[in-house]
Amino acid sequence: MLSNRQLLVLQVIIDEFIETAQPIGSRAISKKQSVSFSPATIRNDMADLEEMGFIEKTHSSSGRVPSEKGYRFYVDHLLLPVHLSDRDQRTISNLFDQDLVEFEQVVQKSAHVLSDLTNYTSIILGPEVYETTLKQLQIIHLSETTALAILVTNTGHVEHRSFTVPEKIKATDLEKLVNILNERLIGVPIVHLHKQLQKELTSVLDRYVDNVETAFDYLKSALLDQHPNNIYYGGVTNIMLQPEFNDVEKVHSLYSLMEKNDLIANVLRTTGEGIHISIGQENKIDEMQDCSLITATYSLAGQQLGTIALLGPKRMEYSRVISLINVLSNQMTRTFNDW
Amino acid sequence: MLSNRQLLVLQVIIDEFIETAQPIGSRAISKKQSVSFSPATIRNDMADLEEMGFIEKTHSSSGRVPSEKGYRFYVDHLLLPVHLSDRDQRTISNLFDQDLVEFEQVVQKSAHVLSDLTNYTSIILGPEVYETTLKQLQIIHLSETTALAILVTNTGHVEHRSFTVPEKIKATDLEKLVNILNERLIGVPIVHLHKQLQKELTSVLDRYVDNVETAFDYLKSALLDQHPNNIYYGGVTNIMLQPEFNDVEKVHSLYSLMEKNDLIANVLRTTGEGIHISIGQENKIDEMQDCSLITATYSLAGQQLGTIALLGPKRMEYSRVISLINVLSNQMTRTFNDW
DNA sequence: ATTAGCACTCGAAAAGAGTGAGTGCTAACA
DNA sequence: TGTTAGCACTCACTCTTTTCGAGTGCTAAT
Numbered sequence: 120m121l122s123n124r125q126l127l128v129l130q131v132i133i134d135e136f137i138e139t140a141q142p143i144g145s146r147a148i149s150k151k152q153s154v155s156f157s158p159a160t161i162r163n164d165m166a167d168l169e170e171m172g173f174i175e176k177t178h179s180s181s182g183r184v185p186s187e188k189g190y191r192f193y194v195d196h197l198l199l200p201v202h203l204s205d206r207d208q209r210t211i212s213n214l215f216d217q218d219l220v221e222f223e224q225v226v227q228k229s230a231h232v233l234s235d236l237t238n239y240t241s242i243i244l245g246p247e248v249y250e251t252t253l254k255q256l257q258i259i260h261l262s263e264t265t266a267l268a269i270l271v272t273n274t275g276h277v278e279h280r281s282f283t284v285p286e287k288i289k290a291t292d293l294e295k296l297v298n299i300l301n302e303r304l305i306g307v308p309i310v311h312l313h314k315q316l317q318k319e320l321t322s323v324l325d326r327y328v329d330n331v332e333t334a335f336d337y338l339k340s341a342l343l344d345q346h347p348n349n350i351y352y353g354g355v356t357n358i359m360l361q362p363e364f365n366d367v368e369k370v371h372s373l374y375s376l377m378e379k380n381d382l383i384a385n386v387l388r389t390t391g392e393g394i395h396i397s398i399g400q401e402n403k404i405d406e407m408q409d410c411s412l413i414t415a416t417y418s419l420a421g422q423q424l425g426t427i428a429l430l431g432p433k434r435m436e437y438s439r440v441i442s443l444i445n446v447l448s449n450q451m452t453r454t455f456n457d458w
Numbered sequence: 459m460l461s462n463r464q465l466l467v468l469q470v471i472i473d474e475f476i477e478t479a480q481p482i483g484s485r486a487i488s489k490k491q492s493v494s495f496s497p498a499t500i501r502n503d504m505a506d507l508e509e510m511g512f513i514e515k516t517h518s519s520s521g522r523v524p525s526e527k528g529y530r531f532y533v534d535h536l537l538l539p540v541h542l543s544d545r546d547q548r549t550i551s552n553l554f555d556q557d558l559v560e561f562e563q564v565v566q567k568s569a570h571v572l573s574d575l576t577n578y579t580s581i582i583l584g585p586e587v588y589e590t591t592l593k594q595l596q597i598i599h600l601s602e603t604t605a606l607a608i609l610v611t612n613t614g615h616v617e618h619r620s621f622t623v624p625e626k627i628k629a630t631d632l633e634k635l636v637n638i639l640n641e642r643l644i645g646v647p648i649v650h651l652h653k654q655l656q657k658e659l660t661s662v663l664d665r666y667v668d669n670v671e672t673a674f675d676y677l678k679s680a681l682l683d684q685h686p687n688n689i690y691y692g693g694v695t696n697i698m699l700q701p702e703f704n705d706v707e708k709v710h711s712l713y714s715l716m717e718k719n720d721l722i723a724n725v726l727r728t729t730g731e732g733i734h735i736s737i738g739q740e741n742k743i744d745e746m747q748d749c750s751l752i753t754a755t756y757s758l759a760g761q762q763l764g765t766i767a768l769l770g771p772k773r774m775e776y777s778r779v780i781s782l783i784n785v786l787s788n789q790m791t792r793t794f795n796d797w
Numbered sequence: 798a799t800t801a802g803c804a805c806t807c808g809a810a811a812a813g814a815g816t817g818a819g820t821g822c823t824a825a826c827a
Numbered sequence: 828t829g830t831t832a833g834c835a836c837t838c839a840c841t842c843t844t845t846t847c848g849a850g851t852g853c854t855a856a857t
Contacts (some may be wrong), residue, residue, distance in 0.1 A: 126559065132846050144819050162820070180819050180837040221620040256597055259610055267614050271598055275606050279616040281560040359710040367706060371698040378695065483850050496800050501851070519806040521852050 142182030187399040234354025241353040244387040245425015348384035376406040387426040415448035481521030573693025580692040583726040584764020688724035713743040726765040754787035
């Protein structure tokens with residue numbers, strides 16, 4: 120069990136390291152306002168803390184830096200809830216005072232605010248089309264052999280894909296199909312589209328369309344296949360402002376990771392509801408082992424829509440960032456539910 | 459005027475520097491197959507070339523590196539047309555063998571191929587909506603107060619924007635307006651939409667719609683304002699593989715630049731037709747002064763659609779890159795015109 | 798006109814010296 | 828018994844110094 124003084128020492132070390140990115144020595148700790156012990160006393164506590172794995176030395180006679188276990192303890196037990204600064208609060212309320220009408224817009228602007236305020240990189244996932252319902256389906260013929268399928272959801276999200284129309288499908292068949300689909304499918308959650316189609320409509324369609332199967336397959340693949348991961352990054356250059364990324368190798372590895380959208384999407388999609396923090400090795404992705412990732416979900420009518428996340432060095436301003444991301448994701452959820 | 463031997467020496471220096479990124483000494487040049495002179499002779503020529511500003515020393519007793527004037531001369535006069543390697547040719551024909559039906563797709567995949575083959579960063583602009591014609595216009599009401607405007611062009615490009623519908627506009631008015639617009643405007647170049655609207659339709663609309671001006675204004679701003687710059691980057695991490703960007707500062711400045719889309723769009727939009735090369739200080743953008751930018755345009759029916767570009771260090775594999783970008787932009791133009 | 802020879806330059810890498818911030822340990826102290 | 832002062836020790840950093848070698852310019856010989 121940690122003594123009160125040890126808790127204090129650990130707190131000071133981490134706070135200080137988060138600010139300066141430099142190892143902290145016993146003398147520096149002893150000089151802090153909140154600490155009234157001599158360096159020698161502090162050194163004893165530091166030795167204990169190191170033995171327990173909360174802090175580390177960079178070399179045998181250096182000051183201490185937090186270990187990942189230290190950060191985890193800090194996040195779990197030492198984090199004092201902070202009130203946001205005036206500037207932070209103003210920036211956020213400015214954002215939500217504009218009347219934004221598109222989901223994507225809200226989410227993207229939130230991400231930008233988040234990365235601007237923190238100097239870390241924001242990542243957002245969603246809003247997931249899967250969670251929304253069909254508003255309208257449309258086919259537009261661009262030429263004899265190509266057509267454009269447009270799908271609009273109730274959240275104002277637009278998906279479109281163009282495809283080659285094979286010769287055996289008549290243009291009129293496609294149109295009929297779309298009309299019928301629109302009659303029957305508006306309001307159906309996108310995620311159920313496929314099942315719904317198969318179950319209820321095949322027989323009905325037979326009457327109207329000559330070549331149901333093929334037309335249907337084409338439409339399906341045009342609309343539902345290769346669903347793009349709805350991933351968006353904000354403030355990607357911020358990473359380079361952090362001293363731990365003063366090495367092109369590291370930046371390169373992280374940026375390459377950001378090109379693998381499906382990997383990141385997977386991680387963000389599988390975080391539970393609310394705020395989650397993973398520190399260093401806790402991250403499943405190799406390239407993130409030197410980073411911390413803070414995620415928060417936003418939702419509509421209790422239904423989880425997507426995730427907003429912040430990627431930075433392990434030496435993150437946890438307390439401030441958590442407050443920010445908390446306020447933002449709540450505001451997002453509120454805004455969506457107001458519509 | 460440069461002697462033949464001086465031309466040879468300059469060529470060897472630049473070729474070698476492009477490959478190794480190291481200063482080249484007289485001994486190294488003399489050892490080349492194509493050179494049959496002693497180091498001392500080479501040194502005399504090098505001194506001359508330096509006096510004329512084609513090459514530089516990094517310090518008083520170092521080998522030589524090309525100056526920007528040197529690169530310019532190389533590009534203008536020493537570039538031997540290269541035949542593409544098998545691999546390059548195969549990659550490109552693979553790309554165009556797939557049946558791609560969307561403009562964006564072709565352009566983006568081309569950019570990716572370009573950056574993958576060269577290890578530089580590709581930038582593409584367009585296809586410009588301005589150059590295309592209206593295929594269909596549509597308004598979808600999402601709720602009482604919000605609506606989504608979707609604009610489809612003949613090239614399969616989809617633009618959409620959602621907006622707040624003010625109370626004084628009736629939903630039916632908007633629909634009427636859209637119907638009329640569709641009747642009259644399909645086939646009109648997007649760039650003329652505005653003029654066309656004002657000139658021909660105001661009187662007609664008066665008959666049908668109660669509140670033309672307001673409805674029209676809203677629609678216009680939803681569709682035509684804040685036209686996003688259609689900029690796309692490929693292989694952005696490649697830059698970090700180049701030794702001249704082994705410094706986070708430089709990478710940061712270049713990446714920050716890439717977030718300023720309008721600046722880049724402007725540069726790409728104002729390059730003339732065909733292939734253009736700007737080297738170092740020839741670039742108008744400050745952050746690019748250490749880079750070379752190679753641009754090529756692609757077009758449809760003689761109408762310039764957009765630009766495809768490659769950004770890399772001044773020490774670029776000019777001959778290969780130019781061949782590649784040439785073949786690619788021609789293939790793109792051909793593909794578009796085939797549709 | 799070309800080349801060999803030679804003294805010279807200068808960056809890069811290696812080796813050494815000094816500095817200081819930090820430690821652990823021991824003994825003294827309240 | 829918990830805290831502190833004192834002290835020897837460690838080790839990264841910085842600053843010089845040295846060495847090394849690739850490269851140069853110049854001059855004289857071919």
